[in-house]
Amino acid sequence: MRVLKYAILGLLDKGQLSGYDITSKFKEEIGHFWSAKHSQIYPELKKLTEEGFVEYQIVIQGTKLEKKVYSITELGKKELHEWMNRYSPIPDTQKDEFMLKAYFVSSLSQEEAKQLFKDQLEKRGQAIAFLEERLQELEGKEEPVSFSSPDFGHYLVLSRALEREKGYISWLERMIAKIGG
Amino acid sequence: MRVLKYAILGLLDKGQLSGYDITSKFKEEIGHFWSAKHSQIYPELKKLTEEGFVEYQIVIQGTKLEKKVYSITELGKKELHEWMNRYSPIPDTQKDEFMLKAYFVSSLSQEEAKQLFKDQLEKRGQAIAFLEERLQELEGKEEPVSFSSPDFGHYLVLSRALEREKGYISWLERMIAKIGG
DNA sequence: TCCGACATGTAAGGTGTTACATGATTTC
DNA sequence: GAAATCATGTAACACCTTACATGTCGGA
Incomplete structure (x- = not known):
């Protein structure tokens, strides 16, 4: 490739x-x-x-x-x-070490599991504020960013990265509630 | 590692x-x-x-x-x-060939860009129905799936995979609208 | 009897990371 | 003058994929 x-x-x-x-x-x-x-x-x-x-x-x-x-x-x-x-096939595996640990969660106690998820939430949360700032900088310059803008590619990666993290975090929060304890 | x-x-x-x-x-x-x-x-x-x-x-x-x-x-x-x-650091790069193409979108015409995104949407959409079925099978067995369930790890990966795809798709749809043309 | 699944291995090559190695330029 | 950044390269090793290689078992 x-x-x-x-x-x-x-x-x-x-x-x-x-x-x-x-x-x-x-x-x-x-x-x-x-x-x-x-x-x-x-x-x-x-x-x-x-x-x-x-x-x-x-x-x-x-x-x-x-x-x-x-x-x-x-x-x-x-x-x-x-x-x-050219069409590039979507790989069926997107490697994620944390999700591998999540799959093996039954080998942990409830407390350990909760800690694992809380650590992940904390670390993922740190990236968000920074991404949000960058995106607002870009949107502040010219709103809305359109296809013809020279920053459109930049906008695409920033907005995708931000949403990816937001989605991950909201899932983590729901799973922490589900683990309970 | x-x-x-x-x-x-x-x-x-x-x-x-x-x-x-x-x-x-x-x-x-x-x-x-x-x-x-x-x-x-x-x-x-x-x-x-x-x-x-x-x-x-x-x-x-x-x-x-x-x-x-x-x-x-x-x-x-x-x-x-x-x-x-053990704490495993979150990698700052999660490789995604499609997003690399998205970043270079300015090298494409509006029509080509729209096609690129629509193709991606179509391919990503195919996986969802399958994931949704698996998850419903699991939730049908015992609702709600809890930490103590032997299927909890399975539930975690399925629900995460499904949400990841859903998030990707909703972003693709919004970007296709933004490309316009 | 054939085909798909079960079962295990090695070889070659491509991709990616860490470490080794060196030196110039700019900024404080 | 020291430190951070600019600048380019190679070597060794780890990780991963594709292809090569072989043979058994169960069912249609």
Whole structure:
């Protein structure tokens, strides 16, 4: 499938980036749904260059530091577009270690189970406020964010990430009540 | 982290299973949140045996077919319990190829974007009816399913899987309306 | 008698993480 | 001057999927 390949092509389609920049992007908004470490990104960029999907220029930062600034090629754009319109099957497993523990809940006492769920609720709750702020920033700029807005992709990932967390939390709260004790 | 190790220990804690049985379990309810292929399971069982967390008896099926039936050891139970009560950090990335495409939506025309989202909605919708049935089966048996019920873990994964899909679908519907066109 | 399910394994290759390794630039 | 950030790469290892490989059992 080589999803990382398309993630990089998609990022470069929005503008020129160095390997370091791409690493940073994966720590921001898109990081909620895809990410990679620099140790995976640099070899992938090398491969994409060899395949002709991207190209780079060396830019000098300061006096000595060499930086490779990558751009997507026409071939790369074609490849990206093909993937965007290709049907990608929905995986039947979305791995979630907490839910695996939840499935084995019978191996715990009622108190332990309640603690497990409460810990999860607390940790999940922390992310929400931050996401809510980002989304309001975006909606404050231009309401409503529409398809033609350059921020629409950003809006999509933020709103989805927020709702995913909200749904998880409301389920956790109901299950904690059900565990009782 | 070796999550597969704990997944296997958790399954064996509920009862004796062969490698084939474990493979089957990952195709059922827990498969929504964790799974592995038999090619990963058999070597892991060998390793867990060497480590003393599980043990097996050879059982003859029919006249010739040898089957290894695994059980969890006391050491394995201790190890499972330690993991169940250990804090596992929530990963900040939950990979989702569709959301990656959504982030790159600006590289598509309005028609292509709408098609992408509608295809996703259609595929996600197919799973729901099936999940709803399973859950109703469970709730029909004993309402409400409580902590002390042997089906509580099953209930947790089913209800979470169903709500996850419902949340995804309602978001998709709203975004399709927003794309317009 | 054939087919699908039961049953167990290994090999090769792709994907992803952690650690190793180095150096320049900017900010306090 | 020290620390954080910018910048690029490789090595080792863990995890996961696809394919290879073999054979039995039960039912239609």
